[in-house]
Amino acid sequence: xxxxxxxxxxxxxxxxxxxxxxxxxxxxxxxxxxxxxxxxxxxxxxxxxxxxxxxxxxxxxxxxxxxxxxxxxxxxxxxxxxxxxxxxxxxxxxxxxxxxxxxxxxxxxxxxxxxxxxxxxxxxxxxxxxxxxxxxxxxxxxxxxxxxxxxxxxxxxxxxxxxxxxxxxxxxxxxxxxxxxxxxxxxxxxxxxxxxxxxxxxxxxxxxxxxxxxxxxxxxxxxxxxxxxxxxxxxxxxxxxxxxxxxxxxxxxxxxxxxxxxxxxxxxxx
Amino acid sequence: xxxxxxxxxxxxxxxxxxxxxxxxxxxxxxxxxxxxxxxxxxxxxxxxxxxxxxxxxxxxxxxxxxxxxxxxxxxxxxxxxxxxxxxxxxxxxxxxxxxxxxxxxxxxxxxxxxxxxxxxxxxxxxxxxxxxxxxxxxxxxxxxxxxxxxxxxxxxxxxxxxxxxxxxxxxxxxxxxxxxxxxxxxxxxxxxxxxxxxxxxxxxxxxxxxxxxxxxxxxxxxxxxxxxxxxxxxxxxxxxxxxxxxxxxxxxxxxxxxxxxxxxxxxxxxxxxxxxxxxxxxxxxxx
Numbered sequence: 009x010x011x012x013x014x015x016x017x018x019x020x021x022x023x024x025x026x027x028x029x030x031x032x033x034x035x036x037x038x039x040x041x042x043x044x045x046x047x048x049x050x051x052x053x054x055x056x057x058x059x060x061x062x063x064x065x066x067x068x069x070x071x072x073x074x075x076x077x078x079x080x081x082x083x084x085x086x087x088x089x090x091x092x093x094x095x096x097x098x099x100x101x102x103x104x105x106x107x108x109x110x111x112x113x114x115x116x117x118x119x120x121x122x123x124x125x126x127x128x129x130x131x132x133x134x135x136x137x138x139x140x141x142x143x144x145x146x147x148x149x150x151x152x153x154x155x156x157x158x159x160x161x162x163x164x165x166x167x168x169x170x171x172x173x174x175x176x177x178x179x180x181x182x183x184x185x186x187x188x189x190x191x192x193x194x195x196x197x198x199x200x201x202x203x204x205x206x207x208x209x210x211x212x213x214x215x216x217x218x219x220x221x222x223x224x225x226x227x228x229x230x231x232x233x234x235x236x237x238x239x240x241x242x243x244x245x246x247x248x249x250x251x252x253x254x255x256x257x258x259x260x261x262x263x264x265x266x267x268x269x270x271x272x273x274x275x276x277x278x
Numbered sequence: 279x280x281x282x283x284x285x286x287x288x289x290x291x292x293x294x295x296x297x298x299x300x301x302x303x304x305x306x307x308x309x310x311x312x313x314x315x316x317x318x319x320x321x322x323x324x325x326x327x328x329x330x331x332x333x334x335x336x337x338x339x340x341x342x343x344x345x346x347x348x349x350x351x352x353x354x355x356x357x358x359x360x361x362x363x364x365x366x367x368x369x370x371x372x373x374x375x376x377x378x379x380x381x382x383x384x385x386x387x388x389x390x391x392x393x394x395x396x397x398x399x400x401x402x403x404x405x406x407x408x409x410x411x412x413x414x415x416x417x418x419x420x421x422x423x424x425x426x427x428x429x430x431x432x433x434x435x436x437x438x439x440x441x442x443x444x445x446x447x448x449x450x451x452x453x454x455x456x457x458x459x460x461x462x463x464x465x466x467x468x469x470x471x472x473x474x475x476x477x478x479x480x481x482x483x484x485x486x487x488x489x490x491x492x493x494x495x496x497x498x499x500x501x502x503x504x505x506x507x508x509x510x511x512x513x514x515x516x517x518x519x520x521x522x523x524x525x526x527x528x529x530x531x532x533x534x535x536x537x538x539x540x541x542x543x544x545x546x547x548x549x550x551x552x553x554x555x556x557x558x559x560x561x562x563x564x565x
Contacts, residue, residue, distance in 0.1 A: 187336050188377035191369040193393030213379035217424065
């Protein structure tokens, strides 16, 4: 559980750390769409170049990014494998009835892999360089229009920030309970599947209990300080939009223009 | 049956995800005598809790070796040695009540022994024995641990550790968050158990009175190193050193130092308890 990188913040003072979280969020989401413009080697190369530049600017070492991909690697490889096996066209290397490995399939596999990897890398860049609390502020801001649809936007973002706030605490608690039960002789990751499932109980029950206690404490603390939902609230932290943030969005537009110019006309694969 | 603990040039740190902490313990060598009651004191972050975790392999030495009785834990043989060590070392964490999980108190107490292969019938007997030993009524065994009061939960959790019949008992501030009366009861219970079973006991504490009153040896830690190891009298004799390590004096000793300053005399011995101080004052003809 300590290996999960996605969703962690790395304090720093890189250029990316200074960009307004709203700009980063918009840029990150638009990047996912921009990915779908790419359809040939050159465009993917440009995207990889962009991704690596961002990773470099963030000032976080490459090793940490690679570790972020690791938990998801089987999902990615499975999808890639499906692409490789079930895409026909081009030169065919192996043909087993419905399963063929062709040049188109291989190329498609590489593209799919790139898309996955780049989405993970870029979203990791954002979470590593943005404080979770800033990210929720940004989400809150961007969701404001949905208030017209009577969506409780402020409550949703409060829930989000509370959840984020509790992640490190609960991780800490998990470690403590884990240690306490290991000291009482339990060995995690040993025995049959059923035995292993039984071992989860001594770990999760204490965690549930303490989480419920914590939740109640927090609800009480909020209530005695006068928290009420459905009331307009001012914010202690203010987001400031600067020139650099507009420039960030402009860079994303530029990236899409470059890709549209370089992309092959017409449908290549699929 | 008690056991000696021997640390040889042990260096250790934690790794949490991508962040590796700086060395928490720096080349520690020490021997904890068999059957001794040792208090481990030091400021927050000095490595006290980490030192305890070495004893049963919750923290592994990066370098060096930890010998617990006949079991030697090193980074290489951790897989086999750690299980052996955990059978011998009972560990009471800070706020141990947070480890309770079972439907009944009895099942929770039986959890430890049964993990180490004690048959169910015998574990039941042990549960009945230890619940009485910690001063709770046997009727509590069939209750849910979550229905108990805070103090009762603490005792049940401690009973769960005692039920493992450890030869070595390590405790991380077992009296944290209790009222003065509760603190004394918990400490007295631990001390009685230590005497009765002839255990080797290691106690991490912030309370110098606990160290002065119960321990026969004190280990002072500072920034991952052991800076002092010896009898409590010896430690608290050197007032300036105690303050330099960021520690307090026990109440009686503090009063003694003040009295000596005011009266301009020096009592012949270091007094750690009020009784000792009273006797010394009478002897010196000051009271």
